[in-house]
Amino acid sequence: MPELPEVETVVSILNKNARNKKIVSIDVVYPKLIKTEISLEDFKKRVSNKIINEVNRIGKYIIFDIGVDVLISHLRMEGKWYYINNLELINQKHIELIFYLDNDYMLVYHDTRKFGTINLEEKQFYKFKEPIKKLGPEPFVKEVNGLYFSNAMSKSNKYIKTVLLDQTKISGIGNIYADEILFDSKIHPENKANNLSIDNYICIYNSSKKILKRAIELGGSTISTYKAGHGISGKFQNELKVHLRKGENCFNCSNKIFKIKVNGRGTYYCEYCQIKY
Ligand SMILES: [Zn+2]
Numbered sequence: 001m002p003e004l005p006e007v008e009t010v011v012s013i014l015n016k017n018a019r020n021k022k023i024v025s026i027d028v029v030y031p032k033l034i035k036t037e038i039s040l041e042d043f044k045k046r047v048s049n050k051i052i053n054e055v056n057r058i059g060k061y062i063i064f065d066i067g068v069d070v071l072i073s074h075l076r077m078e079g080k081w082y083y084i085n086n087l088e089l090i091n092q093k094h095i096e097l098i099f100y101l102d103n104d105y106m107l108v109y110h111d112t113r114k115f116g117t118i119n120l121e122e123k124q125f126y127k128f129k130e131p132i133k134k135l136g137p138e139p140f141v142k143e144v145n146g147l148y149f150s151n152a153m154s155k156s157n158k159y160i161k162t163v164l165l166d167q168t169k170i171s172g173i174g175n176i177y178a179d180e181i182l183f184d185s186k187i188h189p190e191n192k193a194n195n196l197s198i199d200n201y202i203c204i205y206n207s208s209k210k211i212l213k214r215a216i217e218l219g220g221s222t223i224s225t226y227k228a229g230h231g232i233s234g235k236f237q238n239e240l241k242v243h244l245r246k247g248e249n250c251f252n253c254s255n256k257i258f259k260i261k262v263n264g265r266g267t268y269y270c271e272y273c274q275i276k277y
Contacts, residue, residue, distance in 0.1 A: 002075045003174035004138075004212060005236060006220035007060045010081060014055040014062070014107075017083040022051045022102040023066070030096035033109065035131075036120045043120055047071065047099075059135045059171035063126075070126050072119040073109070079116030082108040135171040139208040144170070146202030153193045153201065160196060161189035162263040164204070173208060176243045177215065179268050181207045183242040188276040189267050190260075195277050214239070242268040 002010070026044050028034065034043055050066035057063065062081075064071040073081070082090055085105045087098075097118070099107040109116070119131065126132055136152065137144050152169040153160070163169060164178045173181065182189050184207035187200055196204075218235040241251055246259035250270040260267050 002060070002079075003176055003215075003220065004057075004060055004172035005177075005215035005218070007057055007062060007075065008216050009219045010075070011055050011057045011062055014064075014081060014083070017105070018052050018101065018107050019054060020051060021105070022049060023047055023099045023107075024049065024102050025100045027098040027100070028096075029098070030111075030114065032114075033096045033111075033116065033118050034120070035117045038120060046120060058127075058132055059138065059167060060174070061132060061135075065123065068123060069120055070123045072117075072121060072126065072132065074117045074131070076111075076113065076115035076117070078113040079109065079111040082106075082110055084108060134168050136167060136169045138172045139170055139205065139212060144205070146198065146205040149205040149208075150196075150198050150201035154196060156193040158193055159189060159262050160187060160191045160193045160204075161265070161267055163193040164208075165265070170208070172212060175265050175267075176240070177208075177211055179243040180211050180241060182274060183269060184211060186274055188274040189262050189269050191275075191277055197277075200277070242270060244268065 026047055028040055028043070031040055036043070046069055047066060053065040053067065055062060055064055060074060062073040064073070083105055084090065087095070087106070087108070090108065090110060094110050094112045095108055096111050096114070096116070097109040101107060109118070121129055149170065153163045156163050161178055161182060164173050164181065165175065179189070181204060185200070185203035187196070187204065215236040218239070220236055242257050245257040245268055248257050249255065250257055250273060253270065253272045255270060255272045257268055258271055
């Protein structure tokens with residue numbers, strides 16, 4: 001599943017390739033992809049002949065600025081955007097939408113699991129509407145610090161791993177990075193969030209910033225088949241300290257890494273390095 005650093009990579013590739021290109025026509029192969037309540041005809045009308053001014057990211061949402069409106073894309077499990085000039089380069093069975101651009105290239109949305117979504121909203125209002133309005137801030141923004149983490153999370157009696165994944169509190173932390181952040185901050189994933197101290201939250205905040213920044217620098221973690229574009233793959237998977245390392249030796253203490261389920265999510269941790277309070 002693409003996480004924030006992977007989405008950041010996708011956004012920079014889309015900006016490089018599709019920015020300032022005009023969408024001349026649209027083929028919606030899988031209409032259920034579009035979550036805004038709008039007819040297909042209206043969708044096409046509002047998107048056709050618009051220039052992609054810029055592509056941005058809010059949390060794990062990709063925002064295409066097309067003038068009056070924005071297209072909001074979430075890749076969920078397996079969604080991918082391809083910038084190609086020949087459909088035969090990809091598996092056509094899972095194509096859900098094609099934007100034909102004015103340079104004979106296509107921007108193709110492809111999704112083997114069909115969980116991805118696209119919304120079309122007015123640029124003026126989209127930040128105050130679903131799905132963007134409920135997102136918490138990212139760890140990098142100015143007003144966020146250890147105290148902010150503590151205020152946002154420490155009232156919950158859920159496990160800290162679960163609370164870190166709650167995008168309404170802090171956005172951008174997915175399953176891989178939650179494991180890495182808790183390993184880095186030496187905190188057991190099954191601590192109750194309301195059992196952790198302000199010092200614990202300062203550690204979690206510092207680790208969140210450090211790990212996400214490093215992952216973005218390296219283009220994310222390419223796990224399974226995720227591919228941001230042709231020839232692009234993330235390198236952060238080479239730096240994962242616990243995630244997917246079940247039974248391997250901890251880099252700190254040489255004991256074996258454990259795998260458990262926390263609220264249904266596969267969770268990797270070191271029993272010795274990560275403290276349960
Ligand atoms: Zn260890």
